[in-house]
Amino acid sequence: MDLKFRPSFFFSFLIFIFLLSKPDLGSASNPKCTSTERQALFTFKQSLTDPSGRLSSWFGPDCCNWRGVGCDNRTSRVIKIDLRNPNQLVHFDESKRSSLGGKINPSLTSLKFLSYLDLSSNDFNGLEIPEFIGHIVSLTYLNLSFSSFSGEVPAVLGNLSKLESLDLNTGPEPSLYHPWFYLRASNLGWLSGLSSSLTYLDMRHVGMSSETWLQDFSRLSKLKELHLHKCGLGNLPLSLSSPANLKLLEVLDLSENSFSSPIPNWLFDLTSLKKLLLKQCELEGLIPSGFKKLQLLETLDMTHNLLSGELPPVLGDLPRLKYLTLSGNSFQGQIHRFVDALSRYKGNSSLLSLRLYSNRLEGTLPESLGALRNLETLDLSSNKFSGAIPQSLAAISSLHTLNLSYNKLEGSIPKQLKFEDPSIYVGNELLCGKPLPKKCPRKQQTVVVN
Template sequence: MRTYFLKKFNVLLLVLLHTSESTLGFNWPGKLAEVKCIERERQALLKFKEGVLDDAGMLSTWNEDENNGDCCKWKGIQCNNETGHVQMLDLQGHDAYLTGSINITLLTDLQNLEYLDLSWNDFIYVHIPKLIGSLSMLRYLNLSYSEVSGSIPSELGNLSKLEYLNLNNNHLIGAIPVQLGKLTRLRYLDLSDNDDIRGEIPYQLGNLSQLRYLGLGGSSLSGVIPFRIGNLPMLHTLRLGSNFDIKANDAEWLSNLYSLTNLELISLQNLGSSHLWLQTISKIIPNLQELRLVDGNLVDNDIQLLFDSQSNFSTSLTILDLSKNMLTSSAFRLLFNYSLNLRELYLSYNNIVLSSPLYPNFPSLVILDLSYNNMTSSIFEGNFIFCSKLETLNLQNCSLMDRSFLVSSASVTNFSSSLVSLDLSNNLLKSQAIFDWLFNFTTNLHILTLLGNLVEGPIPDGLGKVMNSLQVLDVSSNKLQGEVPVFFGNMCTLQELYLGKNNLSGEISSFFQDASWCNRDIFNSLDLSYNRITGMLPKSIGLLSELETLNLQVNSLEGDISESHLSNFSELEYLYLSYNSLSLKFVSSWVPPFQLLELGLASCKLGSSFPGWLQTQYQLVFLDISDTGLNDTVPEWLWTNSQYMYLMNMSHNNLVGSIPK
């Protein structure tokens, strides 16, 4: 479900190792003695487990049986080896995660808890309880990416021992409590990417003299920056972004942050007009490792003020992001010789026009993003712009045309590419010349994105012969023709294949049956939607047991689909079969091995009875069973299962029943 709630952002997640040498100085006791957990705390954990959905088995060791009754041995839990009290609860999700209406209040019985990590789970719209302020021993609290909502409780200010607080990327609203200024031991505070956090930054946060990391970007904060000289003296990372009114004395405070190594200022609209701020940033640049000045109305003269000085030449700056400004090619040229150690350069959404070949001097560059600039006249021949270490090149929406990609014998002879990711999406490429260029200059690619162009003709055989390292291929939304090549099933590194919205044809059975599928254990996404593919779906599709996404909608498929077609798909989350001539024939008692997030079956034949197997799918956020021939009463369990749903379409059926209020 996280796919629909996570936002795009740059994330710095501080992972604390449970050793005495960790960044924040945590020293967790080893399990040297056989001490069992406290019964009251064990019961609290079991009640907590009852309130969550755990399809991935993260809490599978949390049981009451005699062999596994000691909660100190449960996964994610660590106890004090002398008292048996639970001191650490680490349930960070990622590939496996918890969902449901979690009851954090139950954890307040763990009064000796020092470390609590519930990040990267899907606790949809759960509020942070005020009682969390009673966990007086807490030193580490991480609820980032957990989908919690509501206001930030002021009771967090009672956690006097807290050193790490991360509430990043949730749905929190309202003001930042002034009580957070009482957390004088705090070293890490991240409230960023909560769109509806509003009001001003409390000046009390300036009391956090131990703070090393402050993240307040991606919110709706406004007003002045309240910090003064002497505030936050140990800060090494500052991330601000909103409608702040920056003043001259703010720059004086910034200039005194002598430990600062990472600075991010996003959407400070008057940054470009504040020369004092730019001069201050220019002076501290030699100490910075990362600088992001995004959406600040910067122009070329501002960049010259920042960088055109030998006195501030940087040997430490490795990440520079100047996206969403008003820069031209002059600014780009100015940066050529600025930092020999620059590894990441982001210049998307500017006014850079490259009309002739350039040979920039970025010897250490690994990532270059020039997306959303006008590069119509650019010529990419051989080593043009490919620095010797470049791995990722993003050129989305740059008005690139076929003539931009030339192949000559000299350029091929002299070429050696380290490039592993290339994004040319949403340009004006038409002919197959782009493939010739790719086959000669980018044979080590892992990720290739050509979606949203105008490329015509068949998919060339060279993709299967030359691109031996390809993991992700996206050529959707083009004008490709012919059959879907069988060689995709013989590309042993391929994990994701997106061919939707083209003019591809042929029998679907040959695509699945005539290939070795040596990549079956890693292949997870297949999109053939919006083409002219025909035939019956073969049961051999079950070979692709790791599929998470299967999109076959809007084709000319026909025939029956039974349980045996889908019974191997334990990882499936997105299934789209709409607008084909398919009949789904499942027995009423079938329990699928998967939990879907999205299901599209519009215009398929489901029979007259409401499909009972849908009762097992309680994580759906999208359901389209319109025009499927249903003639039945809508079951009550459907409304129970729809608590997370943002779209449900059951139109053009013969359904009766009441919609709950």
Template sequence: MLKNSFSKDPMNRLSSWVGDDCCQWVGVKCDNVTGNVIKLNLRQNPSSNDVCFSESSMVSSGLSPTFIELKFLRYLNLAGNDFNGSKIPEFIGSMRHLRHLDLSRGGFAGPVPPQLGNLTHLKFLDLHVPFLCNGFGGLYTQSLGWASGLSKLRFLDMGSCIMSEAHDTFQVLLDLSYTGIYGELPGWLWNISRFQTLQVSGNQLTGSLPQHIVCDGCNLWLLDLHNNSLTGSIPHWLSHLETINVIILSANKLSGAVFEGENASSLLTGKNVLNVLDLDDNMLSGEIQVGDVYPDASLKILSLRGNNFTGPIRSQLCQFRSLRVLELAQNSLTGQIPHCLGSIQFDSDAGGLISQTGVEIAEIIKGIMETVAGNGAHSLIDLSSNHLVGTIPEELTNISKLEGLNLSNNHLTGVIPAKIGNLKMLESLDLSNNQISGIIPQSLSAIPWIVSLNLSNNNLHGPIPTGNQLQTLIDPSIYAGNPGLCGPPLPKKCRNVPPSTIEDEEDEDDKRERMWFYAIIMFGVGTGFWVVVGTLVIKKSWRDAYFRFVEKTAVKIHQQFKSGIRSTGVKKEIVYELSVYKYCPW
């Protein structure tokens, strides 16, 4: 009996497996007409895709031969349970109605049975083995000829399975990540019209990507070749795939100007449905040119770290309204930071396709490089280690959902924006190694989640703000290289600067602008006064004409005033004397 093949069931998942009506058991589904069992789902969800199984996993010494009695089974999922290094049994190859088979993260070891090639209706096959499961020796195969008959297969994951001796590897596989494959990419790999995903990352592949392919009816939406030794340029045809959602070519040796010429009008536009473009750690060059961006452009992750890109950060990038990660660090970019970046929300909750792909990207946040799932990426702007100049745009403080901001190792001047505290979701802020001056705004202490801060090697001065989350950041190196700073956690004490009197929301630029405003007003008033008075003093003819005009006007007003009183019938004597004295003797 199937239940008895599991020696441990910590979560009592099989507690409902009693009685004769198996269609009512948890994890079992039957055909509504025939009553045959067509689905068995005992998947144990892990805390991470990197783990094999957990304390809540069921334990078995191997798949029971009683499985073969489920002749009409279409769906079998045993992922994440502990099968103690047992082999995948050959009899699974006789369950010919199977369309979905998932034995991943199950602690299986030994050869992949070629009898799996008998499952001609199979559309989904997942045998991937996380590294932590390889204590059992892992799965391996010396040939993939058995897969040539799986004509309906649309998803195949054999990640970390050992197949270094399999010479026919590339003919059928979609996921060959970390399998020990080496050598040049064969040309026939790119007959991709039948595949939707192609993942060959983490191997020792060399050679270049083909400059031309035939892709009639191609539905490829994920291409992941990262962490190999590929050379050459990124071909133009890649930017013309209408279905491509994810392109990850990072950690190779690719070169050339990827965003110039034909690619400039396609890769960074809304003509395709690209969600992720990761070209980190290559030798790509040229300017980052952006074509005409469509209003519905869906780009969410743009990662170009560690290349040789030059020129400015173009404001056209701000047209990608769905961006959540902008990684342009470690290049040779020049010019100023576009103010329009503040109009993008960088919403980390923006889901989309990357939440379904299992794509992993590398990001540096909190000063540490992490590999995270695409849907787990922090909302991030990283422009560090370039040649950027100018000030930090005040508009960046409008990005309320930003979680990481790194502008370090540039040539930025000016002050830290007074409203930096508006970035309520910020976890990491690095402004180190610039030429930023002024005080540290008190509003910085209002950011509740900040756990990584680096303001070192600038020209900051004044007391270090205290309170709230800043109280937990006690490493003096955060503020090192700023001789004008004082107060905890630095040993230098502040003198005659009561913390309560610090003008937190007013930086030195505001004060300077106010002083210039008042000076201009005073200059204007003084100039106007002396233009009139000075002229009267110097020109006697103008002075006489001016006083005659004043005397005539006064007389006219007096006459009109007297006639107005007579018309009201009021009998009253008014003595009105007008004397005009010319005090100046010249």
């Protein structure tokens, strides 16, 4: 019998034969990640210690399904490794048991599309930050905080020209598990390599000795948040050559650095600031009038400095201010003009917390305090105030913490002041009862008087 093959039949037959020779092609069980990336992750895992078995899912052909690994939906290339300790906020022992440790294998450099790397709150036992991390040039997010790294921050991190967020916070001791491990950054010149990309930088508790630290950080023209809490900084320049480079900065934390300096005027050129933290900085002198330029400021904390003089009305020119803390300084005199200025905007606006405790303030309390209608916390304790407690406080319906203790005030809390389930502190004695409801507290609402 004479068989005739049509071209279409012959072509379909060839495709069928090809598919038989490739049984995994198009199969739903086919690995999504490449063998190179899978092997790189497996090698990385082998170098780690994992006492709680957090990496137990790291086996099998599809590394995109491994815990803590993320892949691009379109290309299936590995773009994310998130191995932060899930117990970082729980009891120390439990957090310790779930910490990864060991070494960080350079096989990570084989992940050419890796943009997100988080190894935070683990325990690398004094390991230096590996220099090869600076060669993973696709990174946009890098978090190595609270993981017991030590030594010098490698300058090669400046190669990460796409990096948008960098967190090297070593923790308060400075290390979560090992107080003797210390991370330092003696030379900050490498920051210039991140100038066109970095928006978030946290280097709290990282030791710095550079005299040019301010100029180095000011090169980061895209920066929105900068955290330099307790970095051993000892000099605070009074001028900045290019303050415009930090025009996008919204959060600045310089707390617990020993500056022994007046408040510098260049701060007032950072007009995008929303949060300014200057606690325990040994700042001296008066509060400058330049604060009126920070019209977006929401939080100002200058607790425990050496500031003096009268509280200036200029802080009343900040219409968005929510949290103002000036406690533990040497401010003196009356507060009438200061409170009048605050109440000019704040009566129907934003101020939620006013803390002025442990100063040398005196005189009577102004009735204009009652115009701060949105206050939730008012702490005027440990001053020299005298006279009657203003009846206008009864107008602050949102108030849940009132501390007037350790002054020379007379009279009683206004009966109209309405608290739900209050706690009344008289000195160190907790009372539940008159003149407020007898019900003991369920919520954190306190009144403290003399």
